[in-house]
Amino acid sequence: MNDKNRSQWDLGRFINTLSYFEVIPFLNCIQKLIQGRPQDTQHRPNGEKSVGVILVAGATGGLGKRVIRRLRERGYQVRGLVRDIDKARSILGNDVDLVVADITKPETLTALVMANIQALICCTAVRVQPVEGDTANRDKYYQGVKFYQPEIVGDTPENVEYQGVKNLVAAAAKYLPAANEKLIFDFTHPSAELRNIWGALDDVVMGGVSSSNIQLTENTAVFAGNVSTANSGGFASVRTKNFDPPFNLSGYTGVEIRVKGDGQRYKLFLRPDATWDGLGYSYSFDTVANSWINIRIPFAELTPVFRAKTVKDAPPLNTSKISSFQLMLSKFEYDGALNPKFSPGGFCLQVESIKAYGEKTLPKFILVSSAGVTRPGRPGINLDEEPPAVRLNDQLGGILTWKLKGEDSLRASGIPYTIIRPCALTEESSGQELILEQGDNIRGKISREDVAELCVQALEESQVHNVTFEVKATENKVNSRNWETLFSGLQSDK
Numbered sequence: 001m002n003d004k005n006r007s008q009w010d011l012g013r014f015i016n017t018l019s020y021f022e023v024i025p026f027l028n029c030i031q032k033l034i035q036g037r038p039q040d041t042q043h044r045p046n047g048e049k050s051v052g053v054i055l056v057a058g059a060t061g062g063l064g065k066r067v068i069r070r071l072r073e074r075g076y077q078v079r080g081l082v083r084d085i086d087k088a089r090s091i092l093g094n095d096v097d098l099v100v101a102d103i104t105k106p107e108t109l110t111a112l113v114m115a116n117i118q119a120l121i122c123c124t125a126v127r128v129q130p131v132e133g134d135t136a137n138r139d140k141y142y143q144g145v146k147f148y149q150p151e152i153v154g155d156t157p158e159n160v161e162y163q164g165v166k167n168l169v170a171a172a173a174k175y176l177p178a179a180n181e182k183l184i185f186d187f188t189h190p191s192a193e194l195r196n197i198w199g200a201l202d203d204v205v206m207g208g209v210s211s212s213n214i215q216l217t218e219n220t221a222v223f224a225g226n227v228s229t230a231n232s233g234g235f236a237s238v239r240t241k242n243f244d245p246p247f248n249l250s251g252y253t254g255v256e257i258r259v260k261g262d263g264q265r266y267k268l269f270l271r272p273d274a275t276w277d278g279l280g281y282s283y284s285f286d287t288v289a290n291s292w293i294n295i296r297i298p299f300a301e302l303t304p305v306f307r308a309k310t311v312k313d314a315p316p317l318n319t320s321k322i323s324s325f326q327l328m329l330s331k332f333e334y335d336g337a338l339n340p341k342f343s344p345g346g347f348c349l350q351v352e353s354i355k356a357y358g359e360k361t362l363p364k365f366i367l368v369s370s371a372g373v374t375r376p377g378r379p380g381i382n383l384d385e386e387p388p389a390v391r392l393n394d395q396l397g398g399i400l401t402w403k404l405k406g407e408d409s410l411r412a413s414g415i416p417y418t419i420i421r422p423c424a425l426t427e428e429s430s431g432q433e434l435i436l437e438q439g440d441n442i443r444g445k446i447s448r449e450d451v452a453e454l455c456v457q458a459l460e461e462s463q464v465h466n467v468t469f470e471v472k473a474t475e476n477k478v479n480s481r482n483w484e485t486l487f488s489g490l491q492s493d494k
Helices: 011-020 025-036 064-072 085-092 157-175 397-409 446-459 482-486
Strands: 053-057 078-082 097-100 117-122 127-130 150-153 182-186 196-200 211-218 221-227 233-242 256-261 267-269 280-286 292-298 304-307 323-329 345-357 365-368 417-422 424-426 432-437 444-447 467-477
Touching: 053 064, 064 085, 064 196, 064 446, 078 085, 085 446, 117 157, 157 365, 157 397, 211 233, 221 233, 256 267, 280 292, 323 345, 365 397, 365 444, 365 446, 397 417, 397 444, 417 446, 424 446, 432 444, 432 446, 432 482, 446 467
Parallel strands: 053 078, 053 117, 078 097, 117 365, 365 417, 417 467, 424 444, 444 467
Antiparallel strands: 127 150, 182 345, 196 233, 211 221, 221 345, 233 323, 256 292, 256 345, 267 280, 267 323, 280 304, 432 467
16 A cells, blocks of 8 residues: 555554553653643542442441451442441542441432442341440450340431441442452443543554444443554554553453444453563454344353464463453454454444353352350350340340341342351451351450451352351461362352
């Protein structure tokens, strides 16, 4: 092709592309100076905010705030469910996503509260404290030490431990994904964060003139544009910015994408590292014009490629480290072969969701209950040997009885769950040896730090789905825990 037949290449769009994806960071600064805009001092958008959220109920409590901290340290996107936003900000800070609701009032558990949730951890509980004037050393109760004259402060156990949990379970059942799925992108509920993650990456980077974009409407993402083969080009794509931290999809078999296309063949890329022009793992899929279809893409069937050429000696995709996703329409398949369903010109691909799917069932609802819930009224129980909550269950408004009813509402819901029954909670440091049992017979104590870690670990362990267990700590310190071994002796409730 001679110069007269070449189409006009757009240098500005080339710079915008590299700037958007921060390929050459100083381009971003130069572009802002040229355009007269002040440099953005905010952190670049965190891709994790576009994915399934872990909703934490009881977020401002002694346990809930620890659960939130540990989830965020692990790279989860977290949303705290609170009743008092000002109080919550003073406890959790300004950088935690918070929603205002009251689990005792089901009408407050709206779509806004529950949108995009991947799993839920319930740390709510009624407030129990020594009767005023009973003791000046209020730490006696909070350290799990024997105390006298406790009382309920605020709402009743029936409202919080049973009706509230039941309301939360009913609301979650409407929004949680299937048991063996992890929602990655839900374009039916577009957010500001989601809009800031995807950007166009067309053949302008290779000298071509194809043009595309991605637009988020009320309930779908629309990848559309025009593909031109001028200037030896012929592809258009949209790609995410790199995730930090990357996705860990190691517990899943593949990804599923729900799309409505135009009959052409598209590609999905998963990239295991953050390099701009590195190895990608690709899968070609055909669309049906004007029809919604679900396409399952097993990780084992992804093709390792570099610039549309297969890489024969590439390792299998590292599914524990997915840094970016990309959708593409190209005239090429691989190694110079042409896409048999490609047509230059206008195109349109609508996307509802991208999710990971697996063979194992992971818990979606973690409920923190209490050891002793089955003991009030149980034959053979020696109350003198039981902790205060068991001995004083009636005096405390039937707190354990209502906790058990709350557990039962979760078991009956069909949601994959884990119910953790800790012994007396303390403010001690974490790192003790843990003992897990079933049957509700153990007594002892455990730090809130260790229970928070249990909640987070349960999200990733298929062994504890539909499992109820009690837990206490010993006096022995441990340097590390093998959670798979720790959970291995537990039996399913079903």
